[in-house]
Amino acid sequence: MSEQTQERGVSPVRRVVVVGAGMAGVQTAVALREQGFPGAVVLIGAEPHQPYDRPPLSKAVLLGTAEGSAFDVDFEALDIELHLGREVLGVRPGDHELDTAEGPVPYDVLVLATGAEPIRLPGTEGVRGVHLLRTLDDAERLRPVLADQHDIVVVGAGWIGAEFATAAREAGCAVTVVEAADRPLAGALPAEVAAPMTSWYADSGAELRTHARVRHVEPGEVVLDDGTRLAAGAVVVGIGARPATAWLAGSGIELGEHGEVLADAHLRTSAPDVYAVGDCASFPSGRYGERLLVHHWDNALQGPRTVAENIIGAQTGEAPAVYDPVPYFWSEQFGRFVQFAGHHTSADTLLWRGDPSGPAWSVCWLREGRLTALLAVGRPRDLAQARKLIEAGAHMNPELLKDPSRPLKAATAAP
CATH class of the missing domain: 3.30.390.30 (FAD/NAD-linked reductase, C-terminal dimerisation domain)
Structure with a gap:
């Protein structure tokens, strides 16, 4: 323990546990090591796969030009302890413990980096031929669908829907995109900006149906509210995502209206020694004068550096770093x-x-x-x-x- 830490009466952080092995979680663990954190770093992921990057899932993996997108990180060399395929069930901040299916996991500092999960189309859970696209396993299930050139209905003309439709057209599939709003990207862009993007679908050979809602899905067909039946060898749902925070129920950690963890300007949560970063958390932006919930790759890359700096700085008496980035993302479509x-x-x-x-x-x-x-x-x-x-x-x-x-x-x- 440093003299400065002793004077402040701060217990040394010997063990940081990061929940979530996506971009935000991995980069937090790496940033801690890069910034000189000497204690134990434990990274817990729900999926059994080596931690991987998500953006290529709708491109290289789907089209069979790559087997995956594992992070180029030597976890062993960095002395990062990996626990993969481990589901976290809850957290007890007062006890500084996580609850997992394999038993409790103690922590000195906890970082929440569980990301977001796709919203399911009501009434389709368990229906054969209906797919989401979030994980490597999702992409692997969709790869043969594209290879066999099925007729595909994409529900939702947002960023994910457009990117998947692009990959499906490249694979030679007939694609119909169904959007409840009057335009693509209705939740992200004003009408006059989204309008010129409408023609991109037809130019690529995809059909875009706006003002169209799904009534239900039958084997081989999607039935719309107006009775229209669309042939569908597969249905891909891209209607948004919500923070993956249901496991925090009863923890006392404050959540926002969208279910996101409410982090402060330093990415600290309402619970002591608990931080939140990436898609699962919102933060107050001084630049924009409002709280931002950013579901994009760059946010999951940048935030961990602030979290690591503040975990280490809390021990040395440094003023906490403020997280107020300029949000950024990109999309390759059509x-x-x-x-x-x-x-x-x-x-x-x-x-x-x-x-x-x-x-x-x-x-x-x-x-x-x-x-x-x-x-x-x-x-x-x-x-x-x-x-x-x-x-x-x-x-x-x-x-x-x-x-x-x-x-x-x-x-x-x-x-």
Whole structure:
């Protein structure tokens, strides 16, 4: 124990337990070692597989061009203790113990990194031929469906639905995408931005049906509310995800309206010595003035560094680090590379850069003259510059900003 720790009366952290072996959990364990944490690091995962990255599941694994996407991490060399295929049932913060099917697991500090789980289409649980796409096992079950070129109905025209439809069309499947809203990506983008994306489906040979709700699924068919029957050798559901936090019931750890763990600006939960990171947690953003729940890969990559820093800093008396990133994600769909940085609301001013009927364009959102978010289609330079400008809180000249021939960074204005 250091003299500083003794003076503060802080018990040394000898054992950090991380629940969840996805990106957020693995990166937390790795960051602890990279930042010099000397104690035990235990990583618990519910799946039996070696920890793996999820984004390639709808691409390489589905199309048979890769067997998996295991993280390139030498857990043994880093002295990270892996417990895979182990289900966590609950946590007792007062006792500093987890409950698992194999018995209790003690911790000094606990990190919640259980991610999110896909929302099931009501009435389809256990129905043959209905698939979700979240885990490696899900992807393995879908691979032969694509290889056999079944007729496929995708429920939901969000990011996952579009990416899977892209892979299915590449495999030569007939694809129909059913969306209850009036447009794709209705939950993520305003109508005028999503509108040009509608034609991407037809251009790829997929059929997009909007204002369409599933009544029920029968063997080989999907029946819509209006009675339409769609041939379906397989049904893939992509209607969203919710934080995987049901196991926290009764723990006293505070959850939000979407079931997410309510972390503070330092990613600490309401329970002592418990942190939360990644898809399972929301955090207050000073930059945007609201609490953010970010279900994207980059959040699961960046947050663990803050968690590790704060676990170690709590022992040394360092001021806790604040987590307030510029959210970022990307999507590859229908031959296009789509990237998004920031966060926007309906009150923000929307500006176009380029022709949305063309192959490359961007959309910017401004709030009181500052760039708050940018969506880039085939314009990665816009995206790279936008992340830095949003981070800096840069003021922008709207007229210059609308000129797609001008670099984004050259459209700044004096505040």
